[in-house]
Amino acid sequence: MAVFTSVSEDELTRWLQAYAIGTLIEFEGIASGIENTNYFVTTTRGRYVLTLFEKLTRQELAFYLNLMAHYARHGIPAPAPIADHGNRLLGELNGKPAAIVTRLSGKSIMQPAAAHCAAAGAMLGQMHLAGQSFHMQLENPRGPRWWRATAPLLRPFLDQAQRELVESELAFQASRRLDRLPRGVIHADLFRDNVLFNAGEIGGVFDFYFAGNDVLLFDLAVCANDWCVDDAGEIDAERAQALLAAYHRLRPLVAEEHAAWPLMLRAAALRFWLSRMYDLHVPRAGEIIHPHDPHRFRRILELRRANTGPPWIG
């Protein structure tokens, strides 16, 4: 159970009076929260998710909530934070920063076909285009700076081969200049379970709490390593082609991005290998994590490093 801060019916009823979304019908805690406390909330107006933020700073929350509101304003099916009567997206409930957002509908598709990958690519393209007019800044919280800070914390838990792989990949990534790659706001975690489908179309995109400013192509590589791989972790050419082509139609990839694609697939693999090892080996107070097995992303990293095929697919 991951309701870190409990909320009573009276407290929620009173809190909702600062919003224009009707009166409370019912609510229930969501057990799957990792860092935050989440409730499903139903009012006379509709279905929402209430989040009490346990860890994120106000600066981070301002970025995330305004980004979600920006996407919603552009018609991206992101959770829309509801503004209170004072026009604030971030409130406070039981001493915690809190926000209420619209609840999305649909189902994640864990065995995506090429058409689903195309839908994900198009959605990412739309998000990157819409993100161009979002002017707040937050460095990707799991970007290269975080990799370099985290690797030393993991050393005690790694065997020799793992250490060498981390060091070698960090050195390789640091040796490549990325200055000429287009940058912008990225979701940075658009795995299959953060996308909801309704009748074959994407009806929801969520979990923006790792978003930040970084290389746009990195976002696409995160997707490819999750949506377009076989059980062994190898890229499935047809699905990857579908993802990239759909994205490219919206935001045409430039020559530097073609060249950087193998590098980005490695970077995206490294990022999740590191964070999964971090979640496994470095538990933090006040977080309940059921860590994913890091091994899969070690395997994906090795496969991407070994790739000697053409740098670009299709």
Added chain:
Amino acid sequence: MAVFTSVSEDELTRWLQAYAIGTLIEFEGIASGIENTNYFVTTTRGRYVLTLFEKLTRQELAFYLNLMAHYARHGIPAPAPIADHGNRLLGELNGKPAAIVTRLSGKSIMQPAAAHCAAAGAMLGQMHLAGQSFHMQLENPRGPRWWRATAPLLRPFLDQAQRELVESELAFQASRRLDRLPRGVIHADLFRDNVLFNAGEIGGVFDFYFAGNDVLLFDLAVCANDWCVDDAGEIDAERAQALLAAYHRLRPLVAEEHAAWPLMLRAAALRFWLSRMYDLHVPRAGEIIHPHDPHRFRRILELRRANTGPPWIG
């Protein structure tokens, strides 16, 4: 047919590329437009309404579109204008200012029970509260200034009794000071046909193109004269009570508003009597209007003037 500016499939497909709402599936003109050209548009993302504005100025449109976006941000079920990649709510299509907004669902209820009136009152209360943090200004385009400017244009078409009624009511309204009544953004036209219900709850509020800054109580009087009247135009006490009580729970009415209620009911009746006579007698180029019969609001005005009951209901 009121598609003043036609749009081809190719033109719309191209235009939608500036937005993040997927690709065109189908679209069709809406015949009921009076001043603007409207199309229903279905994309891979959802259902929208495209409007090409034939008359409104850019200043008026900035107010209306930002107001609708503001309400949507607050969870009010208003049509949400979609921002383009440059974050603009107002675009241009075939030489006309144009915007695309989300399409609402639900049905108007033309024979409202007290519960529907309560829902309308609560919605108006929510809108007035949410409107407090909207900081653009536009004078109510059909407010007292418009009444005074319009009455002389109607004189040639009125008989003696009508002229006297207009003059008498204008003089009465002008003699009352409204300085102490709370002001804000009002919808100003929240008739039954501008509200959509889904399963007894309001699922949509639309037609914001008469909104502006004015006395909040005027908005409630416009509602009461439409939602809470019998066939003869008399106020139905039960429905009016339901409307007012639901509103009052959200934004408690102050003593000055209690006292001004009969005045406001007369003002709201005058406004629609004048505008319906104007639509009937003073046709404007480029507008296709099927004028409502002005007589009903003359009758309502006479009834409100004759009301000698208690100034406040309930």
